[in-house]
Amino acid sequence: MTSKSSDESPSTSEGWRKLGNEQLERGAIEDAVSSYTNSIELKPKDSVAWSNRSAANALAGKLEEALSDAQQCAKLSPHWAKAHFRVAKALEGLHMYQDAVAELEAAKDSCEDPEGMLTEALESCRENMKRQLLIGRWRGKVTEKLGGYQQIMEFFDNGDMRVAVMGKAQDAAYKLDTTADPMVLHIDLAPDHPMRKDDNSNAVSYIVRFPDEDTLDMCCPYLTNDLPKTFDGPGFVRMDRINKGEKIDKKDEQWIEAPELEELKGLSDRDIMLKYVREFCEVLKSAAKEGDQEFQVPEAKDEKTQESNKEMLKMLAINVKVNALEQKYGSDVTQAGFLLAAQQEEKRLDDREMDRAVMELRLRMLQTGIINEDYLKEARETLKDPSLVTPSQLDGAPVVVESAASSSTARGRLQKKLDERNKS
Secondary structure, three states, rough: OOOOOOOOOOOOOOHHHHHHHHHHOOOHHHHHHHHHHHHHOOOOHHHHHHHHHHHHHHOOOOOOHHHHHHHHHHHHHHOOHHHHHHHHHHHOOOOHHHHHHHHHHHHHHHOOOOHHHHHHHHHHHHHHHHHHHHHHEHHHHHHHHHOOOEEEEOOOOOOOEEEEEEEEEEEEEEEEEOOOOOEEEEEOOOOOOOOOOOOEEEEEEEEEEEEEEEEEEEEEOOOOOOOOOOOOOOOEEEEEEEEOOOOOEEEEOOOOOOHHHHHOOOOOOHHHHHHHHHHHHHHHHHHHOOOHHOOOOOOOOOOOHHHHHHHHHHHHHHHHHHHHHHHHHOOOHHHHHHHHHOOOOOOOOOHHHHHHHHHHHHHHHHOOOOHHHHHHHHHHHHHHOOOOOOOOOHHHHOEEOOOOOOOOOOOHHHHHOOOHHHOO
């Protein structure tokens, strides 16, 4: 026998099995495995001993051995629910979820299950199978209304994740609600993140589904706090799995892959600023062209309130795109661009092309209503002269995504205006 000899050693299979149970209860897992082995040697057809050794091996992390023991148990007692439960739990531990589900479904047809053990295990296994599908790296491109940028997400099995957008990487945490229909994925800044707030303002939720093992559909709210019910609209993004072994540009364990930044590489500081100003103008120009059908405006008590709600939604839509621009170009460029627009009336630029672009930006910002002359005056008085610098992410070093807009950027001004409207 495999156990150490002792005057108090059991002499029967049942005695060794009872000792194994006691050892397992106090956490002596290896001793329990040894005792169950002795029990099996004395009584090879004792399915309970095989079941108990399977459980002990699983606790010891020996999942292959746990599976083998459980299968022998099921062979000896094919109509015993716990035997098939052990098989399924070992398969689940080996991430063989489909096999585990098949085992449990077959067992439900052949075994009595008065305690609902198989039913509960089947539900748990199906949920874990969905969660396991999420683990890994995914890549997709958001709609133009959200900025048209590529995003990469990597999910780990401990609830941690990383998100990369436009060369910037950020730690986060996630929770997948598999009981919801459709499933809901909650993403939040990691619990120990220095920028995390006590409230839930850092969180964003998506409805999600898996059309297949390598495709993840996600859809977040757009201009509303309510989760969407269907997988379409501006908040929809289809993510493709990044297969193991596929090269992805990383530095210091953070992604720096960002197609949106490729067009900026090699440009001078001046050309980067000009490109930013023109893209900002295009955002405001497209916002002016969008019809009312773009927004689901809630019913209001009167026409004035309805128009105010409509204007609010348009402002929010602009804010989403301005946010994407700020992430792409960095806070230095966005702050400098805002100050150029603020100073444009008093300080014309010698660079005529830049001057015309800044003039258009200033006019469109005023026409759209995201700023007014008071904001421009305040900016001229409080901000220093702009230093036209290349965005920090262009040097290849990933940086953490800021979650809040600085009050010295156009997005910050827009957010301030939105906050004022909400209070009124």
